[in-house]
Amino acid sequence: MAVAKGKSRDAAARKRRQKAKEERLSLVLYRRPFITLHYFLLETVTNLKEWMSKLRERRGTVLLFLGVCSVVSITFYTAYYTEGAHQTHVHYLAKRFHWSVYWLILGIMSSCGLGTGVHTFLLYLCPHIINVTLAAYECGSTDFPEPPYPEHVICPQIVGTESITVWSIMSKVRLEACMWGIGTAIGELPPYFMARAARLSGTDPEDEDYEEFEDMLEQDSAQGCVPRAKLWVKDMVQRLGFFGILAFASIPNPLFDLAGMTCGHYMVPFWTFFGATLIGKVCVKMHIQKLFVIMVFSKHIVEQLLSLIGSVPRIGPSLQKPFHQYLEAQKKKLRNEGSTEAVNGNWLQWVFGWVLLVTIFLIVCSIIHSMAQTYAKRLQQQMQLKEKKKKKTKTK
Structure with missing residues (x-):
């Protein structure tokens, strides 16, 4: 009887938690705009x-x-x-420091980002690598100004004769890519510390992801692709330790937060987790991503892609024209011949601009939703505490 009562209480508690979660998830701008913004402001003040x-x-x-x-x-x-001979070195260090911190912050935003990852690789680092790749092939040299670059890269006055290779372009963007990778590794630390603190204190943190993680730990099997993938990640990290973390950090992995929670929950040493994450993200994953972007936008690949677009029946030439105009405008810009009007008048540039604006808008909305739902959870927990106090006073 006692066991049956305990199971019924657990089932009722799970139903209440599920209902409360559904109420929180309904706090989105397209459903309940006013109360969502109100809770967002209150959470900000809190x-x-x-x-x-x-x-x-x-x-x-x-x-x-x-x-x-x-x-x-x-x-x-x-x-x-x-004034003095030291000034040149100080100015150089100042530029490099600001440039490095800029990419470090973007990397942290990519994997942390107030409850939602901002895709700074696609928005910032990938376009930067593409710009440097196109500039290297057009200028025939990688000897353009050191970062931070001006508004756009300008070829040196003396055109280079060096052979441009993938490796020379990779070395040109190594600082930016490595600092961004270090930032992504730092951004993976909050889930680790949250789970570790919860295990040490014996209390559950106020985080839905950690609640789902604990529910998953209680399950021996799961149905569906995503739950099974989560269980597989948890088992692999738990069994392989350092090398498991290294493997999951070396590939684009949306479930890596789960690896951080697993390491924190099972008290994996900090330097084991962070060291494997840092090596995987900076030395392996970042170089794979960088190599892929440079190879796709190398000169001969771009020419082949343009010819393939042009060979599409009926619509091929009309699709090929804006891409060709955009590349020609970029080449003139690299040689400082000026073609701002041509670039701005290209519909391809207009589409890229709108895609960027829509992406930023969605990121801002997701942050607002996350903070509003966090405040709603605070209110629900306060109501639960009041109910517990009432029950205690009644029993007394």
């Missing part, structure tokens, strides 16, 4: 208050950090503007 209270608790550390940053900034500022 987070700001929590951050400010944490900063006040650690004000000694904060003051020390600000003091060190002030001393470093003043020293660097003085060296930057004081």
Whole structure:
């Protein structure tokens, strides 16, 4: 009897959790716009208050950090503007530092991003690699200005005669790609620390993904492709350890957050998890992605693709024309001959611009939805605490 009552209570609790989750997921802009925006603003204010209270608790550390940053900034500022032989090196280091931090932040946004990954590889890094690849073949050299580049890459006045290879282009974009890869590895740490803290404290964090992860741990088998894939990832990481993490970090893997949660839950050492993730994402995955983009947009491949587009019956020539115009305009821009009007007037450029705007809009909407649903979960937990207190007072 006691076992049956326990099972019925568990089933009722699961139904309540499922109903509460469905209510939270209904908080989207296209269904409930006003309450979604209201909860988003309230969650923003709540987070700001929590951050400010944490900063006040650690004000000694904060003051020390600000003091060190002030001393470093003043020293660097003085060296930057004081005339001397050192100024060239300081300016070079400043440019490289800003350029590296820019790509590092984009990498963190790609794998972390306030509950939703911002696809910064497709939006920023991939177009940058394409631009450098086209410039290298058109200029006949990779000796154009060091990053950060101006508005667009300009070929050197003396046209190079060096043979352009995939490896020379890869070395030209190595800094940007590696910093972006390091950022993606850093962005994978929150799920690891969340699961590790929950295991140490014995309490569940306020995160839906972790709740799903714990439900998955209780299941011996799962139905459907995605649940089975999740169980397989969990088993592989648990069995192979460092090499399992390395394998999953070395390929584009939307389930890698699950690997981080698994490592945190089973108390895998930090440097084992982060070291394997860093090696996989920077040394393997990033080079595969970079090599693929450079090979696809190399000169002979682009020419073959244009000829294939032109060979399509009836619509081929009309499709080929805007691509050809766009590439010609880009070549003139690389040689600083100016063709801004031609590029802006091309419908292909117009389509790319709108795709970028729509992507950014969807990312912003997903962030709003995530934060609104988090605030709704706070309210639900407060209601549950009140109900528990009422039951305790009644029993007394």
